[in-house]
Amino acid sequence: MLKILKYTFADLIRSRWSYVYLAFYLILGFVLLFLNNDLSKAVITLMNIIVVLTPMIGTIFGIMYFYSAREFTELLLAQPLKRSTIFIGQYLGIALSLSFSLLVGLGIPFLAYGVARSSEIWDFGLLLGVGAFLTFIFVALSVNIALRNENRVKGFGYAILLWLFMAVIYDGLFMISLVMFDDYPLDKFSLVVSVLNPVDLSRILILLKLDISALLGYTGALFQNFFGNGWGMFTSLSMLFLWSLLPVKLLVRTARRKDF
Amino acid sequence: MRLRNLAILYFLILPFFVRASPVATIRVCKDCEVRTITQGLEAASAHDTVLIEKGTYEGVALEIRKPVTLMGKEGAILDGKSQSYILRILSDSVNVSGLTLINAGRSYTRDYAAIYLSRVKHFSIINNVIRDPFFGILIEKSHKGIISGNLVTSNRIREDDSGNGVHAWHCSGLTIRNNELSGLRDGIYLEFVEQSSIEDNNSHNNIRYGLHFMFSNHDKYLRNIFRENGAGVAVMFSKFIEMKENRFVQNWGTASYGLLLKEIYDAEVEGNTFHENTIGIFIEGSTRINYTGNHLERNGWAIKVSGGCYLNIFSANNFLSNSFDVSYNTKMNDNRFEGNYWSGYSGYDIDKDGVGDVPYRPVKLFSYIVNKTPENIILLRSLFVDIINFSEKVSPVFTPDDLIDNTPAMKRLDYDQNR
Numbered sequence: 115m116l117k118i119l120k121y122t123f124a125d126l127i128r129s130r131w132s133y134v135y136l137a138f139y140l141i142l143g144f145v146l147l148f149l150n151n152d153l154s155k156a157v158i159t160l161m162n163i164i165v166v167l168t169p170m171i172g173t174i175f176g177i178m179y180f181y182s183a184r185e186f187t188e189l190l191l192a193q194p195l196k197r198s199t200i201f202i203g204q205y206l207g208i209a210l211s212l213s214f215s216l217l218v219g220l221g222i223p224f225l226a227y228g229v230a231r232s233s234e235i236w237d238f239g240l241l242l243g244v245g246a247f248l249t250f251i252f253v254a255l256s257v258n259i260a261l262r263n264e265n266r267v268k269g270f271g272y273a274i275l276l277w278l279f280m281a282v283i284y285d286g287l288f289m290i291s292l293v294m295f296d297d298y299p300l301d302k303f304s305l306v307v308s309v310l311n312p313v314d315l316s317r318i319l320i321l322l323k324l325d326i327s328a329l330l331g332y333t334g335a336l337f338q339n340f341f342g343n344g345w346g347m348f349t350s351l352s353m354l355f356l357w358s359l360l361p362v363k364l365l366v367r368t369a370r371r372k373d374f
Numbered sequence: 375m376r377l378r379n380l381a382i383l384y385f386l387i388l389p390f391f392v393r394a395s396p397v398a399t400i401r402v403c404k405d406c407e408v409r410t411i412t413q414g415l416e417a418a419s420a421h422d423t424v425l426i427e428k429g430t431y432e433g434v435a436l437e438i439r440k441p442v443t444l445m446g447k448e449g450a451i452l453d454g455k456s457q458s459y460i461l462r463i464l465s466d467s468v469n470v471s472g473l474t475l476i477n478a479g480r481s482y483t484r485d486y487a488a489i490y491l492s493r494v495k496h497f498s499i500i501n502n503v504i505r506d507p508f509f510g511i512l513i514e515k516s517h518k519g520i521i522s523g524n525l526v527t528s529n530r531i532r533e534d535d536s537g538n539g540v541h542a543w544h545c546s547g548l549t550i551r552n553n554e555l556s557g558l559r560d561g562i563y564l565e566f567v568e569q570s571s572i573e574d575n576n577s578h579n580n581i582r583y584g585l586h587f588m589f590s591n592h593d594k595y596l597r598n599i600f601r602e603n604g605a606g607v608a609v610m611f612s613k614f615i616e617m618k619e620n621r622f623v624q625n626w627g628t629a630s631y632g633l634l635l636k637e638i639y640d641a642e643v644e645g646n647t648f649h650e651n652t653i654g655i656f657i658e659g660s661t662r663i664n665y666t667g668n669h670l671e672r673n674g675w676a677i678k679v680s681g682g683c684y685l686n687i688f689s690a691n692n693f694l695s696n697s698f699d700v701s702y703n704t705k706m707n708d709n710r711f712e713g714n715y716w717s718g719y720s721g722y723d724i725d726k727d728g729v730g731d732v733p734y735r736p737v738k739l740f741s742y743i744v745n746k747t748p749e750n751i752i753l754l755r756s757l758f759v760d761i762i763n764f765s766e767k768v769s770p771v772f773t774p775d776d777l778i779d780n781t782p783a784m785k786r787l788d789y790d791q792n793r
Binding site (some may be wrong): 161162165166281282283285286288289292293296300301304308314317318321325326328329330331332333334335337 | 626627628630652674675697743746747748749750751752753754755756757758759761762
């Protein structure tokens, strides 16, 4: 498995798109810091970008790579290797190379501007951690879609739809249900709903760490209470773990049964 | 010849003695004839000066019942021994200056203050330092006085065991100027205070309000700085107030705001700066107020309007990078927005007259929704919110129709930011 991981990683690390992605984050980081020179404000702007962009890139990249590496996969399948080894290896290769681009691309400019010595280091670390988590989750989901759909156009369609649902439509439904059930106590409900979606969960985890959390008022205080104590933090982290593990499990199952 | 010289000298010097003789200066020091302030005050007659030399003196409820001037030299300290008041001023025309007052009493039943004035006129409290008092300067039913250049600091944590820096009740004609107040409950608290002016004070890091204003009409407060107070500045139940060129900075917290206006009529809010407050201006039940030339930057809500606000005019203000520019909780609008600069404005100006050709709608759909169901705030900064805000901007359906700025400025209005 490690060998396959290594090959996939090496293959991706050499590909043009990885460099483009890395360069994008590098430029973004430097431009952000150059424009306002304020680490905490840069972290806020970055949050917006990471929460929306890493799932998208993860989804598209995952599915693209998986479709294009199909011949290689078939070659590997002809070897005496376990299927789970092959697919987990490939999945980890993609996810790791994307996370690597993210960490290096944003890490360098922020380190250069002295994030290590500022109080923002924890927020920034959380931001990168959340970004990496989102990458893993969405790559796993997209590989699942790729495995289940031979038709590439259809696969792409589903992948984009998945991202759209998680990043946009889910919030829309959330908002509508909040407005509809206005007369009921909604705090527990909103807590549960936002923990279930990894994109929302990441956004709120970061928001609560920033100054802007004061805007959240009563609801924010409730969330702060939940995420502030050990149990809440444990729940949210295990939720992120669950979100990254379950698709992988599903992936292994699908791969085992699939007829290539 | 010598005799004549002497005579001239005599007549030259005489007027000084004549003028000086009724006003004596009584020195108080550790090795003087007068060793305590009580003795000094006893020895003084009306309009004398009691000059306190360097040293620490006991000052437990010292009563001043004559019009005297109490003047401290550098290093003159009055120690209240944590018992009750330090100075009780009960006579007209008393001046207190240059003193350092420490260890005033603290009580849950009495309003102990470092300097307490009751039913007096024409007083002045100048350049004193008051450390860790319960109330700093407490003024009751007094008129025409100056409180200037004082430093009142404390480091209390709880609201219920702290007092106010300058507390005035049923007063008129006060001038409160150049004071620095911090770590208290309210920096300045005014109740039933008329015709007074509060200028150039710096009120910061107080537990509750930087300035708290109740039932006080015809007052003005100018050029003050209110920074990092628990809940900002509250102005309530007052008429005819001028608020000009103040700075409200970093009053940040879930229940905090720069300026709260509640039941205010006929006021002018002009040229103030609101920077990084959770809510810049929070308005409730306030009518006929003109907001002109204010600078609102990086606040959570720049202006939050609750019910019962009529005939308010917001003109020529700068709204820069606020999370929400204006928030309304009703569909009815009787207030006007004109000629403001909005950093979120994306219209154009074809005839180049500096006024945007497309009206600006300061209330975003998301802020409308949040007002209806506050739980929705949890979707703050979600991509979905940006999308619905955009679509509402393109074709407004939910936000009040008449809540628009028809003449938005194209360029940021230029006000001096360093004042």
